[in-house]
Each structure stands twice: as C-alpha cells, then as structure tokens.
Amino acid sequence: MTQATEVLVPTSPDEAAAAFGDGSGVTVVGGGTIVMPEITYGRLKVDKALLLGKAGLAGVTRDGSRITIGAATPVADLVDLPAPLGPCAANVADGEIRRQATLGGNICAGPGPDAPRGDLQGPLLALDATARSTGPGGERSEPLESFLDDRVGRLLLDVSFDEPAAGSFATIDYPHTHEYTVLAVSAARTSGGEVRLAATGLADHARMLSGDADAAASEVRLGDDALASAWYREQTLPVLVRRVLADLGEGT
Numbered sequence: 049m050t051q052a053t054e055v056l057v058p059t060s061p062d063e064a065a066a067a068f069g070d071g072s073g074v075t076v077v078g079g080g081t082i083v084m085p086e087i088t089y090g091r092l093k094v095d096k097a098l099l100l101g102k103a104g105l106a107g108v109t110r111d112g113s114r115i116t117i118g119a120a121t122p123v124a125d126l127v128d129l130p131a132p133l134g135p136c137a138a139n140v141a142d143g144e145i146r147r148q149a150t151l152g153g154n155i156c157a158g159p160g161p162d163a164p165r166g167d168l169q170g171p172l173l174a175l176d177a178t179a180r181s182t183g184p185g186g187e188r189s190e191p192l193e194s195f196l197d198d199r200v201g202r203l204l205l206d207v208s209f210d211e212p213a214a215g216s217f218a219t220i221d222y223p224h225t226h227e228y229t230v231l232a233v234s235a236a237r238t239s240g241g242e243v244r245l246a247a248t249g250l251a252d253h254a255r256m257l258s259g260d261a262d263a264a265a266s267e268v269r270l271g272d273d274a275l276a277s278a279w280y281r282e283q284t285l286p287v288l289v290r291r292v293l294a295d296l297g298e299g300t
C-alpha cells in the first residue's frame with residue numbers, strides 16, 4: 049500500500065524551522081515548479097512535504113542600504129531590484145513561472161538534468177550575499193558561496209546583501225531554449241569599490257570569476273547539455289565577461 053504524504057503548512061518562520069527540524073525525511077516545496085512535476089511523474093517520493101507559501105518567508109525588506117529577501121519570495125517580485133539581480137530575475141523563465149517560482153527554490157534546486165538552473169545564484173554571489181538557513185546544528189548565516197557548497201539538508205530562510213554601487217548582467221539565451229538561460233555573467237561593484245563577477249549556466253552551481261576574460265573558461269566547469277555544448281560556452285563566456293566589465297566602465 050502506498051504511504052500517504054504528510055503535508056506541513058507552517059504559518060510563521062519559527063513554525064517552518066520547527067517543522068523542518070534536522071531536515072530528515074522532509075521535502076521543502078517553495079513554488080513547486082520543479083518539485084511538483086517530479087512528484088507527478090513519480091520521480092520523487094515524498095513522506096513529508098513542507099509548504100512554505102504561508103510561512104511568512106516571502107518579501108523584500110530594506111534596512112538602510114541592506115536588502116533582505118525571504119526565501120519564499122516569488123521571482124517576479126525581484127525584477128525591479130538593482131542590477132545584476134533585477135535583470136537576472138526578469139530573465140528567468142516566463143511570467144507564469146516567475147510568479148510561482150521562489151528565490152529559495154532557485155538557489156536550492158541544483159543543476160537540472162537537461163538545462164542549467166539556479167540563475168539567481170550568479171547575481172547574489174556577485175553581490176556578496178549572506179544566506180541564512182536552518183537545519184542540523186540550528187540556524188546559521190554564511191556567505192552564499194559556502195551555503196551553495198553545503199546546502200543539502202538545510203532550509204534557506206533568506207538572503208541579504210548591500211545595495212551595490214553599480215551592477216550589470218549579460219546573458220546568452222535563445223527562444224528555442226524554452227526560457228532557460230544558456231550562460232550568464234553577473235557583475236557588481238560593491239559600495240566599497242570591489243568588483244565581483246559570477247557565472248551561471250555551468251555544469252554545477254554558480255561560481256565566482258576573477259574578472260580576467262581570457263581565463264574565465266578555465267575557472268569554471270562547463271557542460272554539454274540540451275541547450276549548448278561546453279565548447280560553445282567556452283567561446284562565449286569571455287564575451288559576456290568583457291560585456292559586464294565594459295558596462296561597469298572597467299577596462300579588460
């Protein structure tokens with residue numbers, strides 16, 4: 049007999065953290081644009097589903113120049129934020145998916161089987177964002193870069209970053225990619241003057257780049273998938289790096 053799924057619907061961040069516990073046996077559902085098809089097609093069996101829609105984890109707040117975005121915030125609510133995050137969010141999928149999909153699902157999903165995902169990781173890395181999560185060992189805040197390396201089994205609560213002095217987003221995508229992004233580079237000049245670059249559309253999660261366009265392809269792992277070959281990405285990554293640097297008024 050098939051075991052029924054237990055559905056948990058927390059109504060506050062504390063309830064969500066308590067329901068998640070150490071994460072064992074819990075499947076988090078943000079907007080469900082990835083999880084629900086997986087369940088429908090029988091590729092994912094769920095014992096306990098934690099639905100974040102009513103957990104009070106959605107919204108964009110500002111405290112001075114610090115911007116905090118709840119994990120359950122729809123991608124559509126991010127499109128007016130400063131570059132590189134706003135333009136990147138506007139480039140995720142189509143309007144229907146953006147209204148349903150969440151920041152947390154985008155950051156935590158990991159690479160897809162046929163196409164890259166996690167577009168929002170790139171601008172948030174460039175923005176030097178902090179990720180706040182809970183799970184084994186309790187709550188912790190850390191640079192997004194280390195969260196991405198060790199995110200499995202954690203519930204992302206929010207991300208925060210300082211509004212950049214300037215930002216840029218450059219991408220390659222085509223109509224035939226069904227709205228997925230082939231390759232993208234995000235850049236931000238922090239309020240302290242540091243220029244930070246990150247790439248998405250890679251064989252794994254987003255990665256920081258040094259800013260040397262000629263070295264960019266050797267700094268990341270590029271994959272072959274249904275959208276493009278690794279060779280094609282290798283040829284185009286330096287172009288995107290030069291484009292964002294030029295946009296920020298930085299020489300290459």
Ligand SMILES: Cc1cc2nc3c(=O)[nH]c(=O)nc-3n(C[C@H](O)[C@H](O)[C@H](O)COP(=O)(O)OP(=O)(O)OC[C@H]3O[C@@H](n4cnc5c(N)ncnc54)[C@H](O)[C@@H]3O)c2cc1C
Nearest residue numbers: 078079080081082083141149150152153154156166167204
């Ligand atoms: C037609 C189509 C086009 C798409 N185009 C793009 C695109 O251009 N770029 C792109 O990046 N993606 C794209 N996607 C993939 C997906 O829609 C997005 O990545 C989306 O942001 C995922 O968010 P979600 O809330 O729907 O994730 P969900 O399906 O809810 O969750 C995805 C994964 O993240 C986990 N998760 C969700 N929230 C949290 C949390 N707070 N803490 C920990 N784990 C969590 C879930 O358990 C699951 O493993 C596309 C999907 C479709 C169907």
